[in-house]
Amino acid sequence: MRFFVRFLKVLNSETAPSQISLAACFAMVAGLTPISSPHNLLVLLLALVLTVNLSTFILCLVLFSGFSYLLDPVFHAAGLAILTAGSLEGLWTSLYNITFFRLIGFNNSVLMGSLVFSLALFVPLFFVLNVLIRNYREHVLEWVQKTKFMQALKASKFYRLYTSYSEMGGGGVGL
Amino acid sequence: MKIRWQGLIGFVVVSTLIFAGWYIFADGIIRRAIERAGTEAVGAMVELEDADLTLFPLGLTLTGLEVTNPDEPMTNAVEVKRIAFLIDPGRALERKVIVEELTADGIRFNTPRERSGAVDTALERASAGVKEKAEEVFAMPSFDLPDIRAVLSKEGLKSLELAEALKRDIEADRKRWEGEMKGLLDKEKIASYKQRIEKLKGSKSGGVAGLIGGAAEAKKLQEEISGEIERARKLNTELQQGIKSYKARIEEARKAPSEDIKRLKEKYSLTPEGLSNISRNLFGARLGGSVDKGLGWYRRLAPYLGGGIEKVGGKEVVRPVRMKGVNVRFTEREPTPEFLIRKAALSVSIPAGEIAGTVRDITPDQKIIGRPLTFDFSGEKLEGLDSIKLSGALDHSDPTNISDTASFDMKGLRLEKRELSVSKELPLVLETATADLTIDAGFKGEAMDTAIKAAFGSVRVDAAVGADAGKVAKAFGEAIEGIRKFGVEAVVSGTIDDHKLSVSTDLDRVLKKALGKFVKDQAAGFEKELKAGILAKTDGPLGEMLKSYGGVESLGGESAGRLKQGDGLMEELAGGATGGILPGGVKLPF
Numbered sequence: 205m206r207f208f209v210r211f212l213k214v215l216n217s218e219t220a221p222s223q224i225s226l227a228a229c230f231a232m233v234a235g236l237t238p239i240s241s242p243h244n245l246l247v248l249l250l251a252l253v254l255t256v257n258l259s260t261f262i263l264c265l266v267l268f269s270g271f272s273y274l275l276d277p278v279f280h281a282a283g284l285a286i287l288t289a290g291s292l293e294g295l296w297t298s299l300y301n302i303t304f305f306r307l308i309g310f311n312n313s314v315l316m317g318s319l320v321f322s323l324a325l326f327v328p329l330f331f332v333l334n335v336l337i338r339n340y341r342e343h344v345l346e347w348v349q350k351t352k353f354m355q356a357l358k359a360s361k362f363y364r365l366y367t368s369y370s371e372m373g374g375g376g377v378g379l
Numbered sequence: 380m381k382i383r384w385q386g387l388i389g390f391v392v393v394s395t396l397i398f399a400g401w402y403i404f405a406d407g408i409i410r411r412a413i414e415r416a417g418t419e420a421v422g423a424m425v426e427l428e429d430a431d432l433t434l435f436p437l438g439l440t441l442t443g444l445e446v447t448n449p450d451e452p453m454t455n456a457v458e459v460k461r462i463a464f465l466i467d468p469g470r471a472l473e474r475k476v477i478v479e480e481l482t483a484d485g486i487r488f489n490t491p492r493e494r495s496g497a498v499d500t501a502l503e504r505a506s507a508g509v510k511e512k513a514e515e516v517f518a519m520p521s522f523d524l525p526d527i528r529a530v531l532s533k534e535g536l537k538s539l540e541l542a543e544a545l546k547r548d549i550e551a552d553r554k555r556w557e558g559e560m561k562g563l564l565d566k567e568k569i570a571s572y573k574q575r576i577e578k579l580k581g582s583k584s585g586g587v588a589g590l591i592g593g594a595a596e597a598k599k600l601q602e603e604i605s606g607e608i609e610r611a612r613k614l615n616t617e618l619q620q621g622i623k624s625y626k627a628r629i630e631e632a633r634k635a636p637s638e639d640i641k642r643l644k645e646k647y648s649l650t651p652e653g654l655s656n657i658s659r660n661l662f663g664a665r666l667g668g669s670v671d672k673g674l675g676w677y678r679r680l681a682p683y684l685g686g687g688i689e690k691v692g693g694k695e696v697v698r699p700v701r702m703k704g705v706n707v708r709f710t711e712r713e714p715t716p717e718f719l720i721r722k723a724a725l726s727v728s729i730p731a732g733e734i735a736g737t738v739r740d741i742t743p744d745q746k747i748i749g750r751p752l753t754f755d756f757s758g759e760k761l762e763g764l765d766s767i768k769l770s771g772a773l774d775h776s777d778p779t780n781i782s783d784t785a786s787f788d789m790k791g792l793r794l795e796k797r798e799l800s801v802s803k804e805l806p807l808v809l810e811t812a813t814a815d816l817t818i819d820a821g822f823k824g825e826a827m828d829t830a831i832k833a834a835f836g837s838v839r840v841d842a843a844v845g846a847d848a849g850k851v852a853k854a855f856g857e858a859i860e861g862i863r864k865f866g867v868e869a870v871v872s873g874t875i876d877d878h879k880l881s882v883s884t885d886l887d888r889v890l891k892k893a894l895g896k897f898v899k900d901q902a903a904g905f906e907k908e909l910k911a912g913i914l915a916k917t918d919g920p921l922g923e924m925l926k927s928y929g930g931v932e933s934l935g936g937e938s939a940g941r942l943k944q945g946d947g948l949m950e951e952l953a954g955g956a957t958g959g960i961l962p963g964g965v966k967l968p969f
Contacts, residue, residue, distance in 0.1 A: 238703070245394060252386035252393070280704045287707040288692030300709035306473040313696075314704030 209357075210259035215337065216345060219257060225333035227256035228264045229326050235268025236275065237318040242308045275321075276314055283317030405432045409439065421456075421679060423447035424496035438465040447496025448489070450675070455492055460485025464720070475715060481723040488729070525647050527912045534643060536913060538635030542920035545628050549927040552621055556614065556934050564611050564941040572948050575600055601952050608945040615938040622935050625928055632921065636913050643913075644906050661799055661807075662867050663882040666831065670871050670880060677783075677822075678875060683743055684752065684775040716744030727756065734758035734767060745776040765791025771820075780824075787818040794835075803845065805852045807859065810839040820871075827878060829871040836864045851897060858893035862886065 214224060234247045251261050272279075287296060299305040309315055348354055410430040417425030428443025441462040448456035464481035471477075562568065579597055689696050689705070696705040697717065720741040727734045736756025740748060751774035759766045771785030792814045799807035812835045820829040842856030867884045 248393060249387075249390045252390045253383055254386075255381045255383045276703055283704060284691060284696075284707070288694045293709070296707075297709040301712050303469075303472050309474065309706070311707045311709065312699065312704050313707065317704075 208263060211257075211263050212357075214257050214259060215340070216349070221334045221337035221341075222330075223255055223257045224260050224337055225330045226254065227251065227258065227260035228333055229330050230256060231261045231264030232268050232325065232329060233319070233322040235265045236272045236279075236322045238272075238312075238315055239269060241315055243319070272318065275318070279317030279321060280313045281317070282321065283313035283315065286316055286320060287311060287313060402432075402434070406430050413441070413444075417446065418498060420683065421446055421449060422498065423449035423452060423456075424498055426496070436465050437468045437471060438463065445490075445492070445496070447492065449497075450672070452495040452497035453492050455490045455496070456488065456676075458485075458487045458490045459483050470715065474717070476718045477715060478720040479722070481720050483723065483725045486725055486727040488727075527908045530643060530647055530909070531912050531916060536636075536639050536916060538632065538639050538913065538917045539920060541628075541632040541635045542917055542924045545625070545632055546920060546924035546927050549625060549924065549931055553927060553931050553934065556618055556621075556931070556938075559614050560934065560938060560941075563614065564607050564945045568607070569941075569944050569948065572600070572604055573951075576948070576951055597952065601949070604945060604948050604952065608942065608949065611938065611942045611945055615935075615942050618931075618935045618938050622932060625931065629925070629928060632924065636910075636917050639913050640906060640910050643909055644902065647905070661886070662869070662884060663880060666867075666869050666882060667880050670829070670878070674827075674875055674878070681773075681775075681783075684745060684773055714747045716742040716747045718742055719744070719748065725756075729758075729761075729767075731761035731764040731767075732758060734761075736769070745774070746778065749776055751776060751782075763793045764789065781822070783820075783822040785818070785820045787816070787820075789814075789816045792816065799840070805845070805848060805856055806843050808841045808843070810841050812836065812838045822875070825874045825876075827871060827873065827875055831867075831869040831871070833867045834864075835866070838863050838865065851894065851901060854894050854897055855890065858890055859886075861893075862889055865889070 230247050230251045234244045234251075237244065250256075251258065286292065296311070299310060310319075406429070409432060410427045413427050413430065414425050424445075424447045426443075426445045426447075427441055429441070431440045431442075433439075442460065444457075444459040444462060445455045446457045448454045462481065462483045464478045467475075467477040467479070575596075579593055579600070689698075691705070691707075695708040697708065699706050721739065723738040723741060725736050725738060727736065734756050735758070736754065738752065738754045740750050740752050742748060742752070745751060751772040753772045754770060756769040757767065758764075761767065766789070768788045769785070771783070773783045775781050775783075794809055794812045794814055797809040797812075799809050814836075815834045817832045818829065821827065840859050840862060842860050844853050844856040848856075865884060865886045867882065867886075869880060869882045871878050871880050873879045
């Protein structure tokens with residue numbers, strides 16, 4: 205709830221759309237691939253060092269992790285097809301003999317499938333989300349602010365307490 | 380996009396927290412992973428008291444490992460006090476577990492459990508295991524001959540069935556044939572035909588008109604007689620064939636009591652051949668149980684030497700223990716298995732003391748290292764045992780040519796108070812003995828060939844023969860009590876799933892010598908009584924059957940006689956020696 209409120213606040217604020225989009229894209233990579241895979245440390249580093257919106261990152265990470273359970277069979281089939289493709293055998297054999305790549309477990313079918321899928325979607329998703337956020341702010345935001353849901357949310361004690369706490373400087377870095 | 384440098388601190392903090400959390404929980408994660416994988420492999424609960432992971436140097440110590448026997452859930456097949464090993468850190472980064480040396484202390488077998496270690500899949504096998512165990516101790520067959528009347532009232536007699544069926548069939552046919560013979564060329568008819576022939580003879584000199592009238596009458600008479608003869612001939616043929624068939628069946632029915640006697644004698648009396656089976660079964664049941672248990676464990680462990688490697692799209696894939704999907708394997712510059720224990724130094728506690736040994740090259744990827752798993756254990760001057768040695772090799776390096784061998788050599792095992800037979804009439808207890816045992820087991824793919832040799836010396840057997848035991852049981856008890864040494868040899872051949880155990884022992888010779896004549900005489904007496912009993916039962920029905928057959932035979936004679944008379948009439952009518960009825964040599968068309 206806390207991250208959802210923060211996300212709404214960010215979405216409705218002047219925060220650059222690219223910060224929100226990039227956070228969602230990083231979350232997609234970390235969420236769709238097996239969470240304990242070592243490459244996700246790099247994703248975490250990028251999410252923390254680049255000025256992306258962390259509330260969006262955390263919220264989207266939860267959402268994409270949920271999706272990954274449903275998509276695992278698809279990732280397995282895709283990953284296995286990529287790893288057993290004859291034309292790529294030379295590349296995979298070279299990587300297989302490098303300790304770093306063995307450590308990240310690139311030869312696992314689910315990891316390979318999900319990583320290729322999320323990296324392929326990374327750039328398109330980034331631009332699509334940017335466009336969607338801009339359009340939302342221009343055309344939908346005003347209507348959303350007037351909806352009963354937003355009115356009720358804004359009127360809630362939790363929202364008031366949270367916003368006053370945030371204005372006092374709480375809520376973490378760059379949120 | 381700007382860089383958030385304080386994020387770097389955040390990353391360090393988060394990474395440290397993740398690593399610290401993993402390290403704190405790693406012991407529990409490893410413990411549960413071992414328990415889960417072990418339980419799945421064995422089919423019964425595998426429990427671990429503690430797992431302790433160290434990073435510098437990278438190693439693992441496991442304490443209190445208990446592996447439940449899937450056939451006896453209240454017993455641990457193996458219990459290990461402590462297992463410790465170091466892992467090659469460089470290879471660990473490649474997700475490989477390479478252990479140079481592993482030590483395991485306090486290995487014990489068949490220890491009792493406080494609570495059942497059964498998992499769902501083991502429940503059925505558990506009950507089967509209890510049954511197997513109960514059958515391990517041989518129950519001696521009864522030495523008393525059964526009561527003949529009881530045997531005959533319980534057993535169906537083929538001879539009786541045959542005699543009754545035959546009697547029924549003969550009676551039915553006899554009645555039918557008697558019906559068909561009624562009025563067919565019988566005395567009255569023959570007399571009537573003769574009278575008509577005489578009358579025709581008398582009208583020979585009646586002129587042309589008389590000649591023509593006589594010929595017509597002769598033709599009519601001839602047709603009548605000919606029809607009767609035809610029916611009589613058909614019936615006679617059927618009767619003679621029936622008599623022939625019944626003769627064969629009567630012969631079979633006469634022999635049937637002998638066959639009944641032979642069958643029941645083999646079933647109920649103790650033959651000298653059966654006597655040698657007793658000594659074979661005495662050890663066969665026990666050996667069979669041990670062989671089945673050993674093969675059960677071999678069957679469970681063998682797949683792990685093959686690695687569970689599958690092929691997808693021409694590439695080898697391995698299912699990872701914790702991750703999802705499959706790991707695809709590619710050619711390595713320096714091929715090393717995913718898992719390898721180069722040397723395991725094990726210390727095994729058996730009731731006689733401690734046995735030390737080593738197992739080398741434990742890996743599911745033997746084809747990568749090109750060497751088999753080898754094991755070598757030995758112990759000397761143990762309590763109640765002079766020496767024990769176990770060695771062998773499990774070679775799965777070429778999956779198309781699997782070859783496993785094991786040899787076991789035990790000398791000077793002192794045995795005391797071992798139950799050999801649970802028979803009420805003749806319980807046998809091996810009071811004391813020393814035993815030397817050698818086992819040479821070999822597996823080539825699915826085919827197995829195992830030789831077991833045991834030599835027993837300083838034997839003292841207590842045969843507690845019951846007061847109401849029969850003479851054979853008493854003689855058997857005396858003979859076996861007098862034995863001081865004997866040998867047992869067994870061969871297990873066939874396949875792992877369908878094997879045959881053949882046991883031979885020189886006890887047979889001793890028992891045959893002591894009891895052979897006795898048993899033979901007793902069997903002869905039983906046969907005599909059985910013969911009298913069966914004949915008493917079958918004599919009546921066989922006699923009645925023969926009486927019915929006698930009736931059919933006389934019908935056959937009667938039928939043949941009537942046919943002959945019919946033929947005589949025809950001869951007379953056609954002319955024959957006395958001259959024809961029709962004058963001028965006119966021939967009738969018959």
